[in-house]
Amino acid sequence: MSFFFKQIVIGIQLGSQYVLVALGLTLIFGILDISHFAHGHMYMIGAYLLYILMVLGGVNYWLALIICMAALAVAGVIVERVIYRPLQGSPSINSFIAAIGMILFLEALVRGIQPTSLNVPKPIDRTVTFLGITMEVQRLIVIAGAIIFIVLLQLFIKRTRLGTAIEAMAQDREGAALVGISVSRMSALTFAVATALAAAAAVLMAPVAYIAPEMGSVLVLKAFVIVVLGGLGSIKGAIFGGYLLGILEALAIAYISSAYKDVFAFGVLIIILAIRPTGLFGGREA
Incomplete structure:
Protein backbone atom coordinates (compact mmCIF):
# COMPACT_ATOMS: atom_id res chain seq x y z
CA MET A 1 0.00 0.00 0.00
CA SER A 2 2.89 2.38 0.78
CA PHE A 3 4.22 1.75 -2.75
CA PHE A 4 0.85 2.78 -4.20
CA PHE A 5 0.72 5.99 -2.17
CA LYS A 6 4.31 6.78 -3.11
CA GLN A 7 3.29 6.58 -6.78
CA ILE A 8 0.39 8.93 -6.05
CA VAL A 9 2.83 11.45 -4.56
CA ILE A 10 5.14 11.06 -7.56
CA GLY A 11 2.11 11.55 -9.79
CA ILE A 12 1.20 14.76 -7.98
CA GLN A 13 4.79 15.93 -8.46
CA LEU A 14 4.61 15.15 -12.20
CA GLY A 15 1.23 16.82 -12.33
CA SER A 16 2.64 19.92 -10.66
CA GLN A 17 5.07 20.35 -13.53
CA TYR A 18 2.34 19.74 -16.11
CA VAL A 19 -0.07 22.15 -14.43
CA LEU A 20 2.35 25.10 -14.39
CA VAL A 21 3.20 24.66 -18.07
CA ALA A 22 -0.42 24.01 -19.08
CA LEU A 23 -1.64 27.07 -17.18
CA GLY A 24 0.62 29.24 -19.32
CA LEU A 25 -0.76 27.70 -22.50
CA THR A 26 -4.31 28.14 -21.22
CA LEU A 27 -3.74 31.84 -20.53
CA ILE A 28 -2.19 32.42 -23.96
CA PHE A 29 -4.96 30.56 -25.74
CA GLY A 30 -7.67 32.22 -23.66
CA ILE A 31 -6.46 35.72 -24.49
CA LEU A 32 -4.93 35.46 -27.94
CA ASP A 33 -6.21 32.24 -29.53
CA ILE A 34 -2.58 31.32 -30.21
CA SER A 35 -1.39 27.72 -29.99
CA HIS A 36 2.05 28.60 -28.65
CA PHE A 37 3.88 25.34 -29.41
CA ALA A 38 7.22 26.93 -28.50
CA HIS A 39 6.09 27.23 -24.87
CA GLY A 40 7.90 24.00 -23.96
CA HIS A 41 11.14 25.40 -25.29
CA MET A 42 10.77 28.47 -23.09
CA TYR A 43 10.61 25.91 -20.25
CA MET A 44 13.83 24.42 -21.61
CA ILE A 45 15.53 27.83 -21.70
CA GLY A 46 14.48 28.37 -18.09
CA ALA A 47 16.15 25.10 -17.07
CA TYR A 48 19.40 26.00 -18.84
CA LEU A 49 19.35 29.46 -17.29
CA LEU A 50 19.05 27.81 -13.88
CA TYR A 51 22.12 25.68 -14.68
CA ILE A 52 24.10 28.77 -15.70
CA LEU A 53 23.11 30.64 -12.55
CA MET A 54 23.56 27.80 -10.04
CA VAL A 55 26.37 25.67 -11.42
CA LEU A 56 28.42 28.23 -13.33
CA GLY A 57 27.53 31.35 -11.36
CA GLY A 58 27.13 29.95 -7.85
CA VAL A 59 23.79 31.70 -7.34
CA ASN A 60 21.52 30.47 -4.55
CA TYR A 61 18.69 28.21 -5.79
CA TRP A 62 15.87 30.39 -4.48
CA LEU A 63 17.39 33.56 -5.88
CA ALA A 64 17.91 31.73 -9.18
CA LEU A 65 14.18 30.87 -9.18
CA ILE A 66 13.28 34.57 -9.01
CA ILE A 67 15.85 35.54 -11.65
CA CYS A 68 14.71 32.81 -14.04
CA MET A 69 11.05 33.79 -13.70
CA ALA A 70 11.85 37.47 -14.24
CA ALA A 71 14.12 36.79 -17.22
CA LEU A 72 11.63 34.47 -18.90
CA ALA A 73 8.79 36.93 -18.26
CA VAL A 74 10.78 39.51 -20.23
CA ALA A 75 11.48 36.89 -22.91
CA GLY A 76 7.74 36.19 -23.10
CA VAL A 77 6.99 39.85 -23.74
CA ILE A 78 9.64 39.93 -26.48
CA VAL A 79 8.15 36.84 -28.12
CA GLU A 80 4.68 38.39 -28.07
CA ARG A 81 5.87 41.75 -29.41
CA VAL A 82 8.36 40.55 -32.03
CA ILE A 83 6.88 37.28 -33.27
CA TYR A 84 3.14 37.05 -32.61
CA ARG A 85 1.94 40.65 -32.61
CA PRO A 86 2.92 41.31 -36.26
CA LEU A 87 0.85 38.23 -37.18
CA GLN A 88 -2.40 39.50 -35.63
CA GLY A 89 -5.23 39.27 -38.12
CA SER A 90 -3.37 36.81 -40.33
CA PRO A 91 -4.36 33.13 -40.79
CA SER A 92 -3.66 31.00 -37.70
CA ILE A 93 -1.28 28.83 -39.73
CA ASN A 94 1.15 31.77 -39.72
CA SER A 95 1.39 31.71 -35.93
CA PHE A 96 1.84 27.96 -36.02
CA ILE A 97 4.72 28.27 -38.50
CA ALA A 98 6.29 31.02 -36.37
CA ALA A 99 6.12 28.76 -33.30
CA ILE A 100 7.74 25.88 -35.20
CA GLY A 101 10.47 28.26 -36.32
CA MET A 102 11.09 29.26 -32.69
CA ILE A 103 11.29 25.61 -31.66
CA LEU A 104 13.86 24.78 -34.34
CA PHE A 105 15.91 27.90 -33.60
CA LEU A 106 16.00 27.51 -29.81
CA GLU A 107 16.72 23.78 -29.90
CA ALA A 108 19.48 24.18 -32.51
CA LEU A 109 20.99 27.07 -30.55
CA VAL A 110 21.14 25.15 -27.28
CA ARG A 111 22.26 21.92 -28.95
CA GLY A 112 25.09 23.77 -30.66
CA ILE A 113 26.32 25.17 -27.34
CA GLN A 114 25.69 22.14 -25.11
CA PRO A 115 24.59 18.96 -26.97
CA THR A 116 24.66 16.63 -23.94
CA SER A 117 22.28 16.49 -21.00
CA LEU A 118 23.10 18.27 -17.74
CA ASN A 119 22.16 17.91 -14.09
CA VAL A 120 21.43 20.58 -11.51
CA PRO A 121 22.25 19.90 -7.84
CA LYS A 122 19.37 19.66 -5.40
CA PRO A 123 19.15 22.63 -3.01
CA ILE A 124 18.13 20.21 -0.24
CA ASP A 125 19.65 16.82 -1.00
CA ARG A 126 17.95 14.55 1.47
CA THR A 127 14.87 12.39 1.93
CA VAL A 128 12.02 12.36 4.40
CA THR A 129 9.85 9.46 5.55
CA PHE A 130 6.19 9.87 6.44
CA LEU A 131 3.68 7.04 6.97
CA GLY A 132 6.17 4.60 5.52
CA ILE A 133 6.71 6.63 2.34
CA THR A 134 10.25 7.84 1.67
CA MET A 135 10.51 10.78 -0.71
CA GLU A 136 13.17 13.20 -1.86
CA VAL A 137 12.65 16.64 -0.35
CA GLN A 138 12.97 18.22 -3.80
CA ARG A 139 9.90 16.33 -5.03
CA LEU A 140 7.93 17.79 -2.15
CA ILE A 141 9.33 21.23 -3.02
CA VAL A 142 7.95 20.79 -6.55
CA ILE A 143 4.49 20.02 -5.17
CA ALA A 144 4.52 22.85 -2.62
CA GLY A 145 5.94 25.33 -5.13
CA ALA A 146 3.29 24.50 -7.71
CA ILE A 147 0.50 24.95 -5.16
CA ILE A 148 1.92 28.34 -4.16
CA PHE A 149 2.11 29.52 -7.77
CA ILE A 150 -1.40 28.24 -8.53
CA VAL A 151 -2.79 30.16 -5.54
CA LEU A 152 -0.85 33.30 -6.50
CA LEU A 153 -2.15 33.07 -10.07
CA GLN A 154 -5.74 32.72 -8.88
CA LEU A 155 -5.33 35.69 -6.53
CA PHE A 156 -3.81 37.73 -9.36
CA ILE A 157 -6.66 36.87 -11.75
CA LYS A 158 -9.47 37.37 -9.25
CA ARG A 159 -8.19 40.11 -6.91
CA THR A 160 -6.20 42.57 -9.05
CA ARG A 161 -7.25 45.05 -11.72
CA LEU A 162 -4.78 43.61 -14.22
CA GLY A 163 -6.04 40.10 -13.53
CA THR A 164 -9.64 41.23 -13.93
CA ALA A 165 -8.70 42.79 -17.26
CA ILE A 166 -7.17 39.51 -18.41
CA GLU A 167 -10.32 37.68 -17.32
CA ALA A 168 -12.47 40.17 -19.23
CA MET A 169 -10.39 39.68 -22.37
CA ALA A 170 -10.69 35.93 -22.06
CA GLN A 171 -14.47 36.27 -21.98
CA ASP A 172 -14.86 38.87 -24.74
CA ARG A 173 -11.78 40.44 -26.29
CA GLU A 174 -13.65 42.96 -28.43
CA GLY A 175 -15.93 43.95 -25.56
CA ALA A 176 -12.93 44.44 -23.27
CA ALA A 177 -11.33 46.75 -25.84
CA LEU A 178 -14.55 48.78 -26.08
CA VAL A 179 -14.53 49.50 -22.34
CA GLY A 180 -10.96 50.79 -22.45
CA ILE A 181 -8.85 47.73 -21.68
CA SER A 182 -5.56 47.84 -23.61
CA VAL A 183 -5.47 44.67 -25.70
CA SER A 184 -1.81 45.28 -26.51
CA ARG A 185 -0.80 45.64 -22.88
CA MET A 186 -2.82 42.66 -21.68
CA SER A 187 -1.44 40.44 -24.45
CA ALA A 188 2.13 41.24 -23.40
CA LEU A 189 1.26 40.74 -19.72
CA THR A 190 -0.33 37.37 -20.48
CA PHE A 191 2.81 36.16 -22.23
CA ALA A 192 4.93 37.42 -19.33
CA VAL A 193 2.87 35.55 -16.73
CA ALA A 194 2.63 32.39 -18.85
CA THR A 195 6.36 32.25 -19.54
CA ALA A 196 7.23 32.99 -15.91
CA LEU A 197 5.11 29.98 -14.91
CA ALA A 198 7.04 27.82 -17.39
CA ALA A 199 10.29 29.07 -15.85
CA ALA A 200 9.00 28.22 -12.37
CA ALA A 201 8.17 24.68 -13.51
CA ALA A 202 11.64 24.30 -15.03
CA VAL A 203 13.45 25.51 -11.91
CA LEU A 204 11.37 23.30 -9.62
CA MET A 205 11.80 20.18 -11.78
CA ALA A 206 15.41 20.52 -12.95
CA PRO A 207 17.02 19.11 -9.76
CA VAL A 208 15.01 15.87 -10.03
CA ALA A 209 15.20 15.49 -13.80
CA TYR A 210 17.76 16.22 -16.49
CA ILE A 211 18.30 19.20 -18.75
CA ALA A 212 18.51 18.56 -22.49
CA PRO A 213 17.74 20.51 -25.68
CA GLU A 214 14.76 18.31 -26.51
CA MET A 215 13.19 18.39 -23.03
CA GLY A 216 10.46 20.83 -24.03
CA LEU A 251 0.55 4.63 -11.88
CA ALA A 252 0.97 3.44 -15.46
CA ILE A 253 4.77 3.59 -15.13
CA ALA A 254 4.68 1.67 -11.83
CA TYR A 255 2.16 -1.02 -12.75
CA ILE A 256 2.40 -1.34 -16.54
CA SER A 257 5.61 -0.08 -18.17
CA SER A 258 7.59 3.14 -18.40
CA ALA A 259 7.90 2.52 -22.15
CA TYR A 260 4.27 3.61 -22.56
CA LYS A 261 4.33 6.69 -20.32
CA ASP A 262 4.19 9.19 -23.20
CA VAL A 263 1.69 7.17 -25.23
CA PHE A 264 -0.55 6.95 -22.17
CA ALA A 265 -1.19 10.69 -22.12
CA PHE A 266 -2.58 10.70 -25.63
CA GLY A 267 -4.64 7.59 -24.94
CA VAL A 268 -6.31 9.39 -22.03
CA LEU A 269 -7.02 12.36 -24.31
CA ILE A 270 -8.71 10.17 -26.91
CA ILE A 271 -10.90 8.48 -24.30
CA ILE A 272 -11.96 11.73 -22.61
CA LEU A 273 -12.74 13.51 -25.86
CA ALA A 274 -14.73 10.53 -27.10
CA ILE A 275 -16.90 10.84 -23.98
CA ARG A 276 -16.86 14.64 -23.62
CA PRO A 277 -15.68 16.50 -26.76
CA THR A 278 -15.49 19.90 -25.02
CA GLY A 279 -13.17 18.59 -22.30
CA LEU A 280 -13.85 18.05 -18.63
CA PHE A 281 -14.45 21.75 -17.99
CA GLY A 282 -15.54 22.88 -21.43
CA GLY A 283 -15.92 26.61 -21.79
CA ARG A 284 -13.56 29.53 -21.82
CA GLU A 285 -12.56 31.31 -18.63
CA ALA A 286 -9.59 33.09 -17.12
Missing part, protein backbone atom coordinates in the same frame (compact mmCIF):
# COMPACT_ATOMS: atom_id res chain seq x y z
CA SER A 217 9.09 18.91 -27.01
CA VAL A 218 7.20 16.10 -25.30
CA LEU A 219 6.28 18.33 -22.37
CA VAL A 220 4.48 20.89 -24.53
CA LEU A 221 2.54 18.13 -26.28
CA LYS A 222 1.40 16.83 -22.89
CA ALA A 223 0.53 20.37 -21.86
CA PHE A 224 -1.68 20.71 -24.93
CA VAL A 225 -3.28 17.39 -24.05
CA ILE A 226 -4.05 18.82 -20.61
CA VAL A 227 -5.45 22.06 -22.04
CA VAL A 228 -7.77 20.14 -24.37
CA LEU A 229 -8.57 17.57 -21.68
CA GLY A 230 -9.55 20.23 -19.15
CA GLY A 231 -11.39 22.41 -21.65
CA LEU A 232 -9.91 25.10 -23.88
CA GLY A 233 -9.26 28.29 -21.93
CA SER A 234 -10.22 26.80 -18.55
CA ILE A 235 -7.79 27.41 -15.68
CA LYS A 236 -9.51 24.95 -13.34
CA GLY A 237 -9.55 22.46 -16.21
CA ALA A 238 -5.78 22.85 -16.68
CA ILE A 239 -5.20 22.31 -12.96
CA PHE A 240 -7.44 19.26 -12.73
CA GLY A 241 -6.22 17.81 -16.02
CA GLY A 242 -2.56 18.30 -15.12
CA TYR A 243 -2.80 16.49 -11.81
CA LEU A 244 -5.02 13.78 -13.30
CA LEU A 245 -2.52 13.09 -16.08
CA GLY A 246 0.42 13.12 -13.67
CA ILE A 247 -1.17 10.59 -11.31
CA LEU A 248 -2.38 8.30 -14.10
CA GLU A 249 1.04 8.44 -15.75
CA ALA A 250 2.86 7.59 -12.50
Whole structure:
Protein backbone atom coordinates (compact mmCIF):
# COMPACT_ATOMS: atom_id res chain seq x y z
CA MET A 1 0.00 0.00 0.00
CA SER A 2 2.89 2.38 0.78
CA PHE A 3 4.22 1.75 -2.75
CA PHE A 4 0.85 2.78 -4.20
CA PHE A 5 0.72 5.99 -2.17
CA LYS A 6 4.31 6.78 -3.11
CA GLN A 7 3.29 6.58 -6.78
CA ILE A 8 0.39 8.93 -6.05
CA VAL A 9 2.83 11.45 -4.56
CA ILE A 10 5.14 11.06 -7.56
CA GLY A 11 2.11 11.55 -9.79
CA ILE A 12 1.20 14.76 -7.98
CA GLN A 13 4.79 15.93 -8.46
CA LEU A 14 4.61 15.15 -12.20
CA GLY A 15 1.23 16.82 -12.33
CA SER A 16 2.64 19.92 -10.66
CA GLN A 17 5.07 20.35 -13.53
CA TYR A 18 2.34 19.74 -16.11
CA VAL A 19 -0.07 22.15 -14.43
CA LEU A 20 2.35 25.10 -14.39
CA VAL A 21 3.20 24.66 -18.07
CA ALA A 22 -0.42 24.01 -19.08
CA LEU A 23 -1.64 27.07 -17.18
CA GLY A 24 0.62 29.24 -19.32
CA LEU A 25 -0.76 27.70 -22.50
CA THR A 26 -4.31 28.14 -21.22
CA LEU A 27 -3.74 31.84 -20.53
CA ILE A 28 -2.19 32.42 -23.96
CA PHE A 29 -4.96 30.56 -25.74
CA GLY A 30 -7.67 32.22 -23.66
CA ILE A 31 -6.46 35.72 -24.49
CA LEU A 32 -4.93 35.46 -27.94
CA ASP A 33 -6.21 32.24 -29.53
CA ILE A 34 -2.58 31.32 -30.21
CA SER A 35 -1.39 27.72 -29.99
CA HIS A 36 2.05 28.60 -28.65
CA PHE A 37 3.88 25.34 -29.41
CA ALA A 38 7.22 26.93 -28.50
CA HIS A 39 6.09 27.23 -24.87
CA GLY A 40 7.90 24.00 -23.96
CA HIS A 41 11.14 25.40 -25.29
CA MET A 42 10.77 28.47 -23.09
CA TYR A 43 10.61 25.91 -20.25
CA MET A 44 13.83 24.42 -21.61
CA ILE A 45 15.53 27.83 -21.70
CA GLY A 46 14.48 28.37 -18.09
CA ALA A 47 16.15 25.10 -17.07
CA TYR A 48 19.40 26.00 -18.84
CA LEU A 49 19.35 29.46 -17.29
CA LEU A 50 19.05 27.81 -13.88
CA TYR A 51 22.12 25.68 -14.68
CA ILE A 52 24.10 28.77 -15.70
CA LEU A 53 23.11 30.64 -12.55
CA MET A 54 23.56 27.80 -10.04
CA VAL A 55 26.37 25.67 -11.42
CA LEU A 56 28.42 28.23 -13.33
CA GLY A 57 27.53 31.35 -11.36
CA GLY A 58 27.13 29.95 -7.85
CA VAL A 59 23.79 31.70 -7.34
CA ASN A 60 21.52 30.47 -4.55
CA TYR A 61 18.69 28.21 -5.79
CA TRP A 62 15.87 30.39 -4.48
CA LEU A 63 17.39 33.56 -5.88
CA ALA A 64 17.91 31.73 -9.18
CA LEU A 65 14.18 30.87 -9.18
CA ILE A 66 13.28 34.57 -9.01
CA ILE A 67 15.85 35.54 -11.65
CA CYS A 68 14.71 32.81 -14.04
CA MET A 69 11.05 33.79 -13.70
CA ALA A 70 11.85 37.47 -14.24
CA ALA A 71 14.12 36.79 -17.22
CA LEU A 72 11.63 34.47 -18.90
CA ALA A 73 8.79 36.93 -18.26
CA VAL A 74 10.78 39.51 -20.23
CA ALA A 75 11.48 36.89 -22.91
CA GLY A 76 7.74 36.19 -23.10
CA VAL A 77 6.99 39.85 -23.74
CA ILE A 78 9.64 39.93 -26.48
CA VAL A 79 8.15 36.84 -28.12
CA GLU A 80 4.68 38.39 -28.07
CA ARG A 81 5.87 41.75 -29.41
CA VAL A 82 8.36 40.55 -32.03
CA ILE A 83 6.88 37.28 -33.27
CA TYR A 84 3.14 37.05 -32.61
CA ARG A 85 1.94 40.65 -32.61
CA PRO A 86 2.92 41.31 -36.26
CA LEU A 87 0.85 38.23 -37.18
CA GLN A 88 -2.40 39.50 -35.63
CA GLY A 89 -5.23 39.27 -38.12
CA SER A 90 -3.37 36.81 -40.33
CA PRO A 91 -4.36 33.13 -40.79
CA SER A 92 -3.66 31.00 -37.70
CA ILE A 93 -1.28 28.83 -39.73
CA ASN A 94 1.15 31.77 -39.72
CA SER A 95 1.39 31.71 -35.93
CA PHE A 96 1.84 27.96 -36.02
CA ILE A 97 4.72 28.27 -38.50
CA ALA A 98 6.29 31.02 -36.37
CA ALA A 99 6.12 28.76 -33.30
CA ILE A 100 7.74 25.88 -35.20
CA GLY A 101 10.47 28.26 -36.32
CA MET A 102 11.09 29.26 -32.69
CA ILE A 103 11.29 25.61 -31.66
CA LEU A 104 13.86 24.78 -34.34
CA PHE A 105 15.91 27.90 -33.60
CA LEU A 106 16.00 27.51 -29.81
CA GLU A 107 16.72 23.78 -29.90
CA ALA A 108 19.48 24.18 -32.51
CA LEU A 109 20.99 27.07 -30.55
CA VAL A 110 21.14 25.15 -27.28
CA ARG A 111 22.26 21.92 -28.95
CA GLY A 112 25.09 23.77 -30.66
CA ILE A 113 26.32 25.17 -27.34
CA GLN A 114 25.69 22.14 -25.11
CA PRO A 115 24.59 18.96 -26.97
CA THR A 116 24.66 16.63 -23.94
CA SER A 117 22.28 16.49 -21.00
CA LEU A 118 23.10 18.27 -17.74
CA ASN A 119 22.16 17.91 -14.09
CA VAL A 120 21.43 20.58 -11.51
CA PRO A 121 22.25 19.90 -7.84
CA LYS A 122 19.37 19.66 -5.40
CA PRO A 123 19.15 22.63 -3.01
CA ILE A 124 18.13 20.21 -0.24
CA ASP A 125 19.65 16.82 -1.00
CA ARG A 126 17.95 14.55 1.47
CA THR A 127 14.87 12.39 1.93
CA VAL A 128 12.02 12.36 4.40
CA THR A 129 9.85 9.46 5.55
CA PHE A 130 6.19 9.87 6.44
CA LEU A 131 3.68 7.04 6.97
CA GLY A 132 6.17 4.60 5.52
CA ILE A 133 6.71 6.63 2.34
CA THR A 134 10.25 7.84 1.67
CA MET A 135 10.51 10.78 -0.71
CA GLU A 136 13.17 13.20 -1.86
CA VAL A 137 12.65 16.64 -0.35
CA GLN A 138 12.97 18.22 -3.80
CA ARG A 139 9.90 16.33 -5.03
CA LEU A 140 7.93 17.79 -2.15
CA ILE A 141 9.33 21.23 -3.02
CA VAL A 142 7.95 20.79 -6.55
CA ILE A 143 4.49 20.02 -5.17
CA ALA A 144 4.52 22.85 -2.62
CA GLY A 145 5.94 25.33 -5.13
CA ALA A 146 3.29 24.50 -7.71
CA ILE A 147 0.50 24.95 -5.16
CA ILE A 148 1.92 28.34 -4.16
CA PHE A 149 2.11 29.52 -7.77
CA ILE A 150 -1.40 28.24 -8.53
CA VAL A 151 -2.79 30.16 -5.54
CA LEU A 152 -0.85 33.30 -6.50
CA LEU A 153 -2.15 33.07 -10.07
CA GLN A 154 -5.74 32.72 -8.88
CA LEU A 155 -5.33 35.69 -6.53
CA PHE A 156 -3.81 37.73 -9.36
CA ILE A 157 -6.66 36.87 -11.75
CA LYS A 158 -9.47 37.37 -9.25
CA ARG A 159 -8.19 40.11 -6.91
CA THR A 160 -6.20 42.57 -9.05
CA ARG A 161 -7.25 45.05 -11.72
CA LEU A 162 -4.78 43.61 -14.22
CA GLY A 163 -6.04 40.10 -13.53
CA THR A 164 -9.64 41.23 -13.93
CA ALA A 165 -8.70 42.79 -17.26
CA ILE A 166 -7.17 39.51 -18.41
CA GLU A 167 -10.32 37.68 -17.32
CA ALA A 168 -12.47 40.17 -19.23
CA MET A 169 -10.39 39.68 -22.37
CA ALA A 170 -10.69 35.93 -22.06
CA GLN A 171 -14.47 36.27 -21.98
CA ASP A 172 -14.86 38.87 -24.74
CA ARG A 173 -11.78 40.44 -26.29
CA GLU A 174 -13.65 42.96 -28.43
CA GLY A 175 -15.93 43.95 -25.56
CA ALA A 176 -12.93 44.44 -23.27
CA ALA A 177 -11.33 46.75 -25.84
CA LEU A 178 -14.55 48.78 -26.08
CA VAL A 179 -14.53 49.50 -22.34
CA GLY A 180 -10.96 50.79 -22.45
CA ILE A 181 -8.85 47.73 -21.68
CA SER A 182 -5.56 47.84 -23.61
CA VAL A 183 -5.47 44.67 -25.70
CA SER A 184 -1.81 45.28 -26.51
CA ARG A 185 -0.80 45.64 -22.88
CA MET A 186 -2.82 42.66 -21.68
CA SER A 187 -1.44 40.44 -24.45
CA ALA A 188 2.13 41.24 -23.40
CA LEU A 189 1.26 40.74 -19.72
CA THR A 190 -0.33 37.37 -20.48
CA PHE A 191 2.81 36.16 -22.23
CA ALA A 192 4.93 37.42 -19.33
CA VAL A 193 2.87 35.55 -16.73
CA ALA A 194 2.63 32.39 -18.85
CA THR A 195 6.36 32.25 -19.54
CA ALA A 196 7.23 32.99 -15.91
CA LEU A 197 5.11 29.98 -14.91
CA ALA A 198 7.04 27.82 -17.39
CA ALA A 199 10.29 29.07 -15.85
CA ALA A 200 9.00 28.22 -12.37
CA ALA A 201 8.17 24.68 -13.51
CA ALA A 202 11.64 24.30 -15.03
CA VAL A 203 13.45 25.51 -11.91
CA LEU A 204 11.37 23.30 -9.62
CA MET A 205 11.80 20.18 -11.78
CA ALA A 206 15.41 20.52 -12.95
CA PRO A 207 17.02 19.11 -9.76
CA VAL A 208 15.01 15.87 -10.03
CA ALA A 209 15.20 15.49 -13.80
CA TYR A 210 17.76 16.22 -16.49
CA ILE A 211 18.30 19.20 -18.75
CA ALA A 212 18.51 18.56 -22.49
CA PRO A 213 17.74 20.51 -25.68
CA GLU A 214 14.76 18.31 -26.51
CA MET A 215 13.19 18.39 -23.03
CA GLY A 216 10.46 20.83 -24.03
CA SER A 217 9.09 18.91 -27.01
CA VAL A 218 7.20 16.10 -25.30
CA LEU A 219 6.28 18.33 -22.37
CA VAL A 220 4.48 20.89 -24.53
CA LEU A 221 2.54 18.13 -26.28
CA LYS A 222 1.40 16.83 -22.89
CA ALA A 223 0.53 20.37 -21.86
CA PHE A 224 -1.68 20.71 -24.93
CA VAL A 225 -3.28 17.39 -24.05
CA ILE A 226 -4.05 18.82 -20.61
CA VAL A 227 -5.45 22.06 -22.04
CA VAL A 228 -7.77 20.14 -24.37
CA LEU A 229 -8.57 17.57 -21.68
CA GLY A 230 -9.55 20.23 -19.15
CA GLY A 231 -11.39 22.41 -21.65
CA LEU A 232 -9.91 25.10 -23.88
CA GLY A 233 -9.26 28.29 -21.93
CA SER A 234 -10.22 26.80 -18.55
CA ILE A 235 -7.79 27.41 -15.68
CA LYS A 236 -9.51 24.95 -13.34
CA GLY A 237 -9.55 22.46 -16.21
CA ALA A 238 -5.78 22.85 -16.68
CA ILE A 239 -5.20 22.31 -12.96
CA PHE A 240 -7.44 19.26 -12.73
CA GLY A 241 -6.22 17.81 -16.02
CA GLY A 242 -2.56 18.30 -15.12
CA TYR A 243 -2.80 16.49 -11.81
CA LEU A 244 -5.02 13.78 -13.30
CA LEU A 245 -2.52 13.09 -16.08
CA GLY A 246 0.42 13.12 -13.67
CA ILE A 247 -1.17 10.59 -11.31
CA LEU A 248 -2.38 8.30 -14.10
CA GLU A 249 1.04 8.44 -15.75
CA ALA A 250 2.86 7.59 -12.50
CA LEU A 251 0.55 4.63 -11.88
CA ALA A 252 0.97 3.44 -15.46
CA ILE A 253 4.77 3.59 -15.13
CA ALA A 254 4.68 1.67 -11.83
CA TYR A 255 2.16 -1.02 -12.75
CA ILE A 256 2.40 -1.34 -16.54
CA SER A 257 5.61 -0.08 -18.17
CA SER A 258 7.59 3.14 -18.40
CA ALA A 259 7.90 2.52 -22.15
CA TYR A 260 4.27 3.61 -22.56
CA LYS A 261 4.33 6.69 -20.32
CA ASP A 262 4.19 9.19 -23.20
CA VAL A 263 1.69 7.17 -25.23
CA PHE A 264 -0.55 6.95 -22.17
CA ALA A 265 -1.19 10.69 -22.12
CA PHE A 266 -2.58 10.70 -25.63
CA GLY A 267 -4.64 7.59 -24.94
CA VAL A 268 -6.31 9.39 -22.03
CA LEU A 269 -7.02 12.36 -24.31
CA ILE A 270 -8.71 10.17 -26.91
CA ILE A 271 -10.90 8.48 -24.30
CA ILE A 272 -11.96 11.73 -22.61
CA LEU A 273 -12.74 13.51 -25.86
CA ALA A 274 -14.73 10.53 -27.10
CA ILE A 275 -16.90 10.84 -23.98
CA ARG A 276 -16.86 14.64 -23.62
CA PRO A 277 -15.68 16.50 -26.76
CA THR A 278 -15.49 19.90 -25.02
CA GLY A 279 -13.17 18.59 -22.30
CA LEU A 280 -13.85 18.05 -18.63
CA PHE A 281 -14.45 21.75 -17.99
CA GLY A 282 -15.54 22.88 -21.43
CA GLY A 283 -15.92 26.61 -21.79
CA ARG A 284 -13.56 29.53 -21.82
CA GLU A 285 -12.56 31.31 -18.63
CA ALA A 286 -9.59 33.09 -17.12
